[in-house]
Amino acid sequence: MNRRDFSLAATAAGLAPWLAAPAAHAQQAAFKAGADYLVLSRPAPVDAPAGKVEVVEFFSYNCPHCAEFEPMLEAWIPKLPPQAAFRRVPVPFVGNDVATKQRLYYTLEAMGKVDAYQAKIFQIIHKDRQPLNGDAAVLEWAAKQPDLGTKFAEVFKSFTVASKVKRATQLTDDYKVSGVPAMGVAGRWYVDGETARSMPRVLQVVEFLVGEAPKA
Template sequence: MTLMPRLMLLLLALSPLSVLAAPAPAALVEGKDYEVIQAPGPLAPLAGKIEVAEVYGYTCPHCAHFEPLLQAWQKKLPKDVRFTPVPAVFGGYWDSYARAYYAADQLGVAKRSHVAMFDALHEKGSLPLSNVSPTELAGFYKDYGVTEQQFTTALKSDEVEAKLAVAKSFAQRVKVQGTPSLIVNGKYLVKGTSFESMLRNADALIARERERAAKAR
């Protein structure tokens, strides 16, 4: 090959046209990248937002491994996306920790203590993975300025009971089969072969919902 054809090929490879000609990202495949929820509906009224709900469990090791990636991803979410943690209410110790999350949320310390709770269970071992007592949970939240009386009162409150019922109903309706699970706008149960692919698929589904909302205006 002479110098001129080689130079032309190099210039073409560096040109804007070559960028435009690059293959587009593969389209999402139903059944592989996501499942359509048969009884759709968001956890809470959308109010102009795109909802991403994560059904998780503090005692779930997969959720603990997912959390650092999820935290980094959340920080980059656009303002029109609302992320909501939804503790799994699967019975037994799952319910104990779900109740603890909603009690902490009621007391205004859930966001600050969320990552630390995973660490307490999976790194430090300062809380048991099962059969946790209200006193043990209260001891954990004491580090966030919550007294045992405040925590115990919140734990038994009607507000927490109501939120537990909503969380349980939501997970059953969208047919969550395990944790962690991501649900976009109550329409799509996100799938993936890795945590990274789950987040990429969630991004694509968020973009799909944003585009649909724009067309509906």
């Protein structure tokens, strides 16, 4: 797979049919390592509280597949079991301004604005077709948002955000992310649309792995 031109499956049907079907619970499905998900050769670091199973979504604002997946993901997150700790990680590929998009996400996270803007940014880029490329364009856009304003630029340029971008890039490498959207579980397992063969099935596999994590 080409990380910069990721296709979720080798089917002419494309992504839309997968997104049309709601993600069901795994219902004790016998998902298999190497067939439905991959086992990391070396565990990746996790950032979840003790007793929690970390679930990571790897994504890019520039990725049209991620934009299509977002509504399904947002509907699924509240249904995760209590032991799951979910977080997003913006990847260092897809497009020519990847560092900008990574900083955009972590600035919103630092300001507590991800829930308010995650779907909106996908809408702006992929449906409204508004250019939001590069630092200048992002800062200009943010300055026009009443609840972001000048504070956004300060956080966007901060050492804290730069550090999070660096860690995100490292985690993407640790999980050997080959395309997005993709999911990581417990620092041990990786699943994407190719391994699971559909995005609803990705979510089913993740649910299964969250249940398996305490046993492993």
